[in-house]
Amino acid sequence: xxxxxxxxxxxxxxxxxxKSQDRARADNLVSVAEGRLKLYDPQADNIQKFxxxxxxxxxxxxxxxxxxxxxxxxxxxxxxxxxxRPNDPTMTPAYKADQIRRIFKRHxxxxxxxxxxxxxxxxxxxxxxLNFLKNIVFxxxxxxxxxxxxxxxxxxxAALIRFTxxxxxxxxxxxxxIFNVNRDQWETGNQMAVTEEEYLQTIAWVRDELESExxxxxxxxPVDRPxxxxxxxxxxxxxxxxxxxxxxxxxxxxxxxxxxxxPKWGWDMTNFGLFSGDDxxxxxxxxxxxxxxxxxxxxxxxxxxxxxxxxxTRWEGYNWAGHDQSLPTESVIMTxxxxxxxxxxxxxxxxxxxxxxxxDSCNIARSGDLVEEPRWVLRRVCADFREMxxxxxxxxxxxxxxxxxxxxxxxxxxLEAAKIKAGxxxxxxARLVCTMCHNCVDGLGDVIKHYKLDLRxxxxxxxxxxxxTDADVKG
Amino acid sequence: xxxxxxxxxxxIQLCALSFLxxxxxxxxxxxxxxxxxxxRTQPAGSERRGITYSLLNISMPWSMESVRMNRGFYLxxxxxxxxxxxxxxxxxxxxxxxxxxxxxxxxxxxQVIISAALVVGLMRLSRRLRNPAVRLISTPDDYFSLLLMxxxxxxxxxxxxxxxxxxxxxxxxxxxxxAFFLVYVPxxxxxxxxYYPFARxxxxxxxxxxxxxxxxxAKEGTDFGPxxx
Numbered sequence: 001x002x003x004x005x006x007x008x009x010x011x012x013x014x015x016x017x018x019k020s021q022d023r024a025r026a027d028n029l030v031s032v033a034e035g036r037l038k039l040y041d042p043q044a045d046n047i048q049k050f051x052x053x054x055x056x057x058x059x060x061x062x063x064x065x066x067x068x069x070x071x072x073x074x075x076x077x078x079x080x081x082x083x084x085r086p087n088d089p090t091m092t093p094a095y096k097a098d099q100i101r102r103i104f105k106r107h108x109x110x111x112x113x114x115x116x117x118x119x120x121x122x123x124x125x126x127x128x129x130l131n132f133l134k135n136i137v138f139x140x141x142x143x144x145x146x147x148x149x150x151x152x153x154x155x156x157x158a159a160l161i162r163f164t165x166x167x168x169x170x171x172x173x174x175x176x177x178i179f180n181v182n183r184d185q186w187e188t189g190n191q192m193a194v195t196e197e198e199y200l201q202t203i204a205w206v207r208d209e210l211e212s213e214x215x216x217x218x219x220x221x222p223v224d225r226p227x228x229x230x231x232x233x234x235x236x237x238x239x240x241x242x243x244x245x246x247x248x249x250x251x252x253x254x255x256x257x258x259x260x261x262x263p264k265w266g267w268d269m270t271n272f273g274l275f276s277g278d279d280x281x282x283x284x285x286x287x288x289x290x291x292x293x294x295x296x297x298x299x300x301x302x303x304x305x306x307x308x309x310x311x312x313t314r315w316e317g318y319n320w321a322g323h324d325q326s327l328p329t330e331s332v333i334m335t336x337x338x339x340x341x342x343x344x345x346x347x348x349x350x351x352x353x354x355x356x357x358x359x360d361s362c363n364i365a366r367s368g369d370l371v372e373e374p375r376w377v378l379r380r381v382c383a384d385f386r387e388m389x390x391x392x393x394x395x396x397x398x399x400x401x402x403x404x405x406x407x408x409x410x411x412x413x414x415l416e417a418a419k420i421k422a423g424x425x426x427x428x429x430a431r432l433v434c435t436m437c438h439n440c441v442d443g444l445g446d447v448i449k450h451y452k453l454d455l456r457x458x459x460x461x462x463x464x465x466x467x468x469t470d471a472d473v474k475g
Numbered sequence: 476x477x478x479x480x481x482x483x484x485x486x487i488q489l490c491a492l493s494f495l496x497x498x499x500x501x502x503x504x505x506x507x508x509x510x511x512x513x514x515r516t517q518p519a520g521s522e523r524r525g526i527t528y529s530l531l532n533i534s535m536p537w538s539m540e541s542v543r544m545n546r547g548f549y550l551x552x553x554x555x556x557x558x559x560x561x562x563x564x565x566x567x568x569x570x571x572x573x574x575x576x577x578x579x580x581x582x583x584x585x586q587v588i589i590s591a592a593l594v595v596g597l598m599r600l601s602r603r604l605r606n607p608a609v610r611l612i613s614t615p616d617d618y619f620s621l622l623l624m625x626x627x628x629x630x631x632x633x634x635x636x637x638x639x640x641x642x643x644x645x646x647x648x649x650x651x652x653x654a655f656f657l658v659y660v661p662x663x664x665x666x667x668x669x670y671y672p673f674a675r676x677x678x679x680x681x682x683x684x685x686x687x688x689x690x691x692x693a694k695e696g697t698d699f700g701p702x703x704x
Contacts, residue, residue, distance in 0.1 A: 058509055059509055059510050059511065059512050060506065060507070060509040060510065060511050060512060060673075060677065061512050061674075061677045061678070061681070062509070063506060063509040064506065064670055064673050064674040064677060065674065067506075067670050067674075068667055068670035068671065068673075068674040070617075070664055070667045071609065071612045071613055071614070071617050071664070072609075073606060073608050073609035073612060074541040074542075074545070074548070075541070076608045077540075077541055077544065077545070078540060078541050082608070087607075089607040089608040089610070089611040089612075090611070091608075092608040092611070092612060094612045095608070095611055095612050098612055110505075110662060111616070111662045111663070117615070118614065118615050118616050119614050119615075119616045119664075120614040148678070149539065150539050150540055150541035150542075151541075152532070152533060152539065152541070152542065152552075153667065153670070153671060153674055153675070154529060154532075154671070154674040154675040154677075154678040154679075155674065156678060314516070315516055315685060318515040318516045319512075319513070319514065319515050319516065322515070323515065324515045325515060325516045325517045328517070329516075365687075366687060367685070367687070368519075368685060368686075368687070369519035369520060369685050369686030369687060371690075371691055372691055390540065392690070393687065393690050394540050
């Protein structure tokens with residue numbers, strides 16, 4: 001039977017799955033034993049815990065985002081979920097934020113404490129309601145911050161969503177997929193549980209492949225080399241599924257005569273602390289990277305193409321870790337800009353003749369600082385670059401952000417909301433959609449497949465690598 | 476002028492205003508009790524520029540897509556708040572500078588602005604009732620505050636001629652509502668204007684530091700490349 005569009009999506013009724021948590025408990029994982037990875041305890045007073053944590057963790061920007069909403073509803077027009085489901089009012093960002101705001105009002109606000117019904121203030125009744133909250137904050141919002149930038153009052157709904165995720169993660173009330181990645185990152189230091197052996201073997205294999213492809217002897221992918229110009233940190237996806245990205249980077253760095261290294265430990269710049277709202281996990285993962293840079297005396301940290309990895313390592317990580325930034329920390333896109341400006345690599349845009357459009361990652365364009373920079377590079381390495389509309393700060397999410405790729409229970413809703421992204425992509429007429437985010441690569445891949453678009457996803461490094469003319473000379 | 480009206484226009488207004496100020500002082504202290512956010516990263520932009528842009532955002536309807544695509548909504552916002560400003564101004568003009576409203580053109584100007592605001596208030600109420608998304612998020616406070624504003628605008632239209640010699644009840648209604656407003660506002664959504672500068676300041680500070688605000692256009696990418704970070 002066809003589902004009525006004005007009903008809330010089934011995603012908000014997803015039950016709390018705890019199989020992985022039960023296994024983690026049975027295996028007595030170190031992170032569980034040390035209390036870093038939290039498990040759900042149905043016997044505990046989770047409501048009280050939730051309220052206590054809320055009281056401890058609210059900071060001033062969050063308090064104002066809770067207090068300042070005037071319920072104008074303008075945010076509905078900036079959210080891809082709300083736009084894709086125009087007859088479903090529960091997709092309005094203010095409604096989603098109100099599910100936590102009502103608890104804040106009941107717990108902290110004067111009016112909400114005295115006459116709660118007047119402002120819809122309410123405590124959650126039981127763990128079922130906390131599970132509903134879990135489905136709202138993990139399943140119906142990609143925390144893309146588009147509504148934040150479109151809110152006349154400056155309410156940061158995405159920050160409220162992340163804050164709520166953090167509280168629920170402390171109680172173990174999290175989607176199983178998010179729990180699994182949190183576990184892997186706590187246990188192994190990287191989100192895909194890549195072992196050191198696997199990591200080093202893949203790097204050696206990538207180097208051998210690159211050597212045979214470019215016919216350049218001595219091309220290097222150094223690991224743990226001290227005193228380099230920069231420490232390069234990557235997404236585990238580059239080891240596990242997409243080593244091409246690392247190969248492209250190594251090739252470019254080689255032609256730029258760069259002195260660089262990967263670390264043996266602390267190489268994962270992705271950070272599920274951003275998605276799960278767990279600042280302690282965020283600090284742990286970011287600190288691994290910062291300590292690797294300090295240990296190897298690198299002069300800067302360069303972050304491979306990843307939206308949330310960039311945001312976590314360049315911006316949030318230092319704040320989570322609680323120490324001031326001491327090293328320049330940049331996206332590899334800025335490294336490419338430097339190479340091109342200094343003439344350290346030569347490129348020919350004719351090598352990329354297909355029409356290319358660029359998808360801005362939310363974590364970079366709205367929570368970071370890079371909008372023009374990737375375009376500056378693409379205009380130099382592509383013959384036919386065209387913008388999608390809207391773009392930059394106003395771009396729509398790939399729909400895979402914020403951990404949604406790890407949560408199959410929310411996938412149907414995510415793909416329904418992807419209608420907006422699909423329309424945007426289709427209108428460009430491009431054959432390639434370029435993004436500087438591994439998460440967006442998968443998110444856009446899903447959109448392209450689901451909506452049967454004639455497009456391929458590429459990354460900036462791939463296009464630059466293809467456009468290199470140094471290869472003609474030296475290869 | 477009856478003693479009741481005199482009392483309403485003067486002592487009661489001052490008491491209510493003092494109450495509002497005191498409660499707002501506590502509100503601000505309440506906000507400041509929440510710990511501030513400390514940014515530990517090196518900046519990619521300017522906090523000062525971000526804050527300025529964020530605070531002036533409301534006067535730049537082109538700066539936000541939500542407003543750019545809803546020009547009518549923005550116009551309503553401007554008219555509504557002009558009406559609020561005019562009505563508030565009237566509460567001071569009537570008791571302290573009554574000669575201003577002896578100029579018929581001024582009275583008419585105030586009545587036109589406040590009438591337009593009243594119409595906008597009715598449109599906003601209709602939107603709140605008819606738009607399912609807005610209806611779902613609306614609380615009794617949202618409806619009551621809006622209704623109160625509509626009634627207040629109506630009272631202000633009748634009060635600004637300030638002809639207490641012919642009929643006092645419009646002035647009694649207006650000043651009675653003003654006193655109620657001053658007491659009710661700090662506990663209602665209407666106090667959003669108190670939070671506004673704080674919320675926008677903090678958002679502007681964070682996003683200014685990161686170089687997100689003010690937005691950089693393609694024009695800033697020169698032939699020599701984007702700005703150094």
